[in-house]
Amino acid sequence: MEPRILIMGPQGAGKGTQSRRIADEYGVEHVTTGGALRANKQKDISHLGLEYDTPGAYMEAGELVPDAVVDAIVEAALDEADGFVLDGYPRNADQAAALDGMTDLDVVLVLDISRETSVERLTGRRVDPETGENYHVEFDVPDDEVVRERLVQREDDTREAVETRLDVFEDETAPVIDRYRDHEGYVEVDGEQSPDGVWADIRTAIDERAKGS
Numbered sequence: 001m002e003p004r005i006l007i008m009g010p011q012g013a014g015k016g017t018q019s020r021r022i023a024d025e026y027g028v029e030h031v032t033t034g035g036a037l038r039a040n041k042q043k044d045i046s047h048l049g050l051e052y053d054t055p056g057a058y059m060e061a062g063e064l065v066p067d068a069v070v071d072a073i074v075e076a077a078l079d080e081a082d083g084f085v086l087d088g089y090p091r092n093a094d095q096a097a098a099l100d101g102m103t104d105l106d107v108v109l110v111l112d113i114s115r116e117t118s119v120e121r122l123t124g125r126r127v128d129p130e131t132g133e134n135y136h137v138e139f140d141v142p143d144d145e146v147v148r149e150r151l152v153q154r155e156d157d158t159r160e161a162v163e164t165r166l167d168v169f170e171d172e173t174a175p176v177i178d179r180y181r182d183h184e185g186y187v188e189v190d191g192e193q194s195p196d197g198v199w200a201d202i203r204t205a206i207d208e209r210a211k212g213s
């Protein structure tokens with residue numbers, strides 16, 4: 001069986017960047033709630049009778065999308081995957097309980113960065129709308145001029161939405177990370193290093209913990 005990996009950490013820690021490398025290297029599915037929700041931004045969820053009628057409205061405000069929507073996305077994706085890297089879920093205690101009922105995990109990776117680094121990375125992030133690849137105005141500028149010119153900023157990477165997302169992380173997601181500290185596959189990685197430095201630590205951690213899975 002392929003490894004079942006959970007990757008957690010604050011916004012901008014590099015979860016998306018590193019998850020793509022993990023998926024390529026280990027041949028597992030990249031299950032990303034943020035990506036799935038961005039692909040369904042306009043989905044009508046008015047039947048839930050909550051604050052907003054679409055996932056996109058929650059995302060632009062920097063708030064969490066309702067659990068009922070996100071749990072269903074993750075359950076369907078994990079059902080189909082033989083090995084995965086799960087990125088963006090669980091983000092609160094109820095989602096963590098739901099995940100317990102869906103699957104076991106071999107590795108729990110936590111990327112650590114400061115709040116200051118989060119803000120710097122996210123406000124400078126630019127996305128290639130054709131490939132979905134992430135770049136940064138300072139740290140990771142594409143060589144190709146055509147790519148450089150078509151880059152866009154994510155709607156939730158404004159300063160205001162970033163601050164809200166980080167507050168939500170501290171209140172709701174950080175306690176979930178604490179819950180995994182006793183898991184035998186738990187490992188913290190210094191996310192302040194270069195992307196290659198982070199990747200080297202992640203590979204070592206996965207190779208040590210997923211042996212025989």
Ligand code: AP5
Pocket residue numbers: 009010011012013014015016017018033034035037058059060062063064065066067070087088089090091095121122124125126134135136139140156165191192193194195196198
């Ligand atoms: P989501 O898409 O999951 O966003 P996030 O958790 O806020 O994470 P980010 O994508 O911002 O950060 P990342 O760690 O992936 O960083 P990246 O690799 O891009 O969620 C978006 C929204 O969807 C949520 O706010 C919520 O509304 C909703 N949602 C999603 N999941 C949900 C759930 N479970 N429940 C409810 N709602 C949910 O890197 C960032 C930047 O830094 C890039 O520019 C990159 O080039 C650069 N970079 C990366 N690594 C390095 C490095 N080592 N050094 C220098 N620069 C680096």
